Amino acid sequence: MQFTTVGREIWRGARQAQRLAEANASDPEVQERLRKLRLVKALRESKKSWKEIQDLVGISRATYHRWQKALKEKGLAGLKPRSRRPKHLRTKVHWTPGLLIRIETLRKENPTWGRWSIWLTLRKEGFQMSERTVGRILAYLEKHRRIESVAGYLARTQRGKLKRRVNRPYAKRKPRGYEARAPGDLVQVDTLTLTLGPGSMVKHFSAIDLHSRFVLAEVHSRATAKLSEGFLSLLLARAPFPIRAIQVDGGSEFMAEFEEACCALGIALFVLPPRSPKLNGHVERMQRTFKEEFYTLYCAPKFAPPHRSV
Template structure:
């Protein structure tokens, strides 16, 4: 276990509670004894066989009729019936289909030792490389036989495998000290319970790239957008300040992907404002579907139809496009005051870019 010694985490070996090792050994044994007295639940296949036997008993115990009804052979049904009469429902469980007589190894102890010595000398080599070396010194063995010998040595624990981890590679520390995975039981119910944030590249001209940030509340579909020269943690931090000041509700949780712009300063600011930060698993944009759809809307209804100005400050002062249809969730019902005047409740905010950087 780990404990803190003067503020430094240290590894402590052994048991803190006296007798903890003995208790740990006794608890699984007592649990197995308790389970032994309870009937084991039937598997899916056993339940299906039991259902057919029940049908057979309810229809006059006629084997031929039962086999025609279920489309099975009489020999198979008789086998199930004998097991059921002898062992009850437990006898209907699937049994092992392993042959009673299996092929036994025919290699000698000397060949096994030769394979073991050669493999320990070259731990990264497999059967394809070891077999020619053994054949060159006079052993009559195939490549498949060498592979079976290696597998047998691994099962017996006689073969020492080479470590696959690079000993000179230093493991990277955890880079997300505050962000966590969204719990499965966390369900947003009110505006601000979960706001999805994402960034996208906008390329108006060859060689010109602008970074567009979008935040969308999953309940009210309220959008806050911003445009910057670069997608850095500093830009994301400035966008977070806009996100906290514009909406008419309090932001309580934010969901982002694993981009580097949502680390460092952005993560520290979320922790400072006591906002829960959820990070998505790798390659899971579908979990951020609301903001991904908003990114497409802003690209098609704003960036693709405007005349691009010379500076980013002029871009932020452009008039908004035609607003989208109002949201039918009924969460926001009163008109809301924004920098551009009144806007009907529930409508997706137009991508007017007021942030400064």
């Protein structure tokens, strides 16, 4: 029988390989951190500032010292990234088929109910669960298309209730980039409904020129297209300049006779998109001034009869 001995260098190499394997030295993240530590050490020896080192390597001074300390105390195992898994995980709650079916039934019977309404009903029926659990079940049912979302249901049911689009023979949208460069280039016109007292209501017509800030107002008891046509005639008579374009909202008082009068006079008529009062901001602000500085001080018995221009 022949006995052989293992050399000291071979033994040390085996032990080092074992330690590297235990430290997960083949881990790409460990190798990357070790490379950065060596690079920072080389840059420090070349008298580079920490700001330059941070820009070049991508780690801060505190991170370098923390990694260096971990490497010294634990070896390569200290460079292994810590687990980001939360220490405390929420225990998964398994929903019972009865609860799932009941929530689905309630939602189909009441398509606009949210999680709170369904949770309150279930509590009265004896079910024990949190409101958030009901919300998670509703999300699960919506994801698997077993129920319809509230927003989808409302959009589907209101689709047929939308107002029919009115065909405007002359009015059009204001062209992009159109600006009022001279008096009369663009006049904003709008109406304001004001309640002055019990059974007392007026319609305040306002017009403002965007360039000169010329303002004209008239009060009526109603707002009709015929009265708007009369207000247009008054505006043309009182304005000290020719009017070339008018901008209005989609109100019915600015259709029919008013639109026909603009067409006959060759005045461009721009109509705003629905629900866009901000695009008529000048006349809206002027109406607020009338309301705050005039109508707040108004006494109903002393008010002059309607159809009076201001």
